[in-house]
Amino acid sequence: MNPTVVAIHIAPASRLPMKSVERVEAEAGAGLVGDRYHGTRHRHVTVQSATGLADAAEKLGAPIEPGHTRRNVTISGGDVPSKPGSRLRIGDVDLEVVRIAAPCKLLDDVIGDGARKALHARAGSVCRVLTSGSIAIGDAVTL
Numbered sequence: 001m002n003p004t005v006v007a008i009h010i011a012p013a014s015r016l017p018m019k020s021v022e023r024v025e026a027e028a029g030a031g032l033v034g035d036r037y038h039g040t041r042h043r044h045v046t047v048q049s050a051t052g053l054a055d056a057a058e059k060l061g062a063p064i065e066p067g068h069t070r071r072n073v074t075i076s077g078g079d080v081p082s083k084p085g086s087r088l089r090i091g092d093v094d095l096e097v098v099r100i101a102a103p104c105k106l107l108d109d110v111i112g113d114g115a116r117k118a119l120h121a122r123a124g125s126v127c128r129v130l131t132s133g134s135i136a137i138g139d140a141v142t143l
Contacts, residue, residue, distance in 0.1 A: 002078075002140050002141055002142060002143075003049070003075040003076040003077045003078045003140075003141045003143070004075065004076050004138055004139060004140055004141060005073060005074070005075055005076075005090060005091070005135060005136065005137055005138060005139045005141060006050055006066070006074050006075065006076045006137065007020065007066040007067065007073070007074035007137070008020065008021050008022070008023070008024050008072065008073055008074075008135060008136075008137060009021070009066065009067040009070075009071065009072055009074075010024060010032055010034050010035040010036075010072060011035065011036050011070070012034060012035070012036060013036050014036050015106070016036070017067075018067040018068075018070060019067075020067055021034075022136060022137050023134055023135065023136040023137070024072075024134065024135050024136075025132075025133075025134050026044075026045065026093045026129045026131075026132060026133055026134065026135055027129060027132050028129050028130055028131050028132045029128075029129065030044065030129065031043070031044030031045060031129055032044065032045055032072055032129075032135075035072060042098045042126070042128050043098065043126050044095075044127060044128050044129040045072045045073060045095060045126075045127050045128075045129060046070075046071040046072045046073070046101050046124055046125070046126050046127070047071065047072070047073045047074075047075065047080050047088070047090070047095070047124050047125055047127055048066070048069060048071040048073070048074050048075070048080060048101070048122075048123060048124030049074070049075050049076075049077060049078055049079065049080050049122075049124065050066070050074055050075065050076050050077060051077045051078065051079075052079075052080070052119075052122035052123070052124065053066060053069070053074070053122070055122055056115075056118040056119045056122045057118070059117075059118040060111070060112065060114055060115055060118035062111075062112055064111055064115065064118075064119075068107070068110050068111050069103070069107065069111075069119065069123065069124075070104070070106070070107070070110075071101065071123070071124050073090060073135060075090075075141045076141075078141070078143050079143070080124045080125050080143070081097050081125060081143060082097060082099075082100045082125050083097060084097055084098060084099055085097065087130075088127070088141065088142060088143050089141070089142040090135050090139055090140075090141050091133060091134060091135050091136060091139035091140070092131070092133035092134070093129060093130075093131055093132070093133040093134070093135055094129075094130040094131040095127035095128065095129060095130060096127060096128045096130055097125045097126070097127055098125075098126045098127060098128050099125070099126050100121075100123070100124075100125055100126070101123045101124045101125055101126045102123065103115070103116045103119040103120060103123045104116070107119060
């Protein structure tokens, strides 16, 4: 069974809190409308797996909320592709992996000491938006 979208978060600017939304518009070559990285060259959307979050939370010894990781889209399970050039589809939006999303030091401040280390290799991938469309909670994900 394919994973689905379980959370979507955007922030209008760097360091501002992430806002949970039910749906977001993705623009090919630009990113998620309303997000701080909209219009950047490659960092259009970040995708993480709830499975990876659960593993990180177990290692940390505390729950990790999807929005606290500063990732845009959280899927219900499975391994998010991490090899550059890999493709995935969320709803009707095609994405291409640019690189692994490295956890930043801000996560220790937001989640707690050790969060950055716990999320290492579990923080998802940075993707480029290839086709325009919407991404909504419940959308199917093809890895």
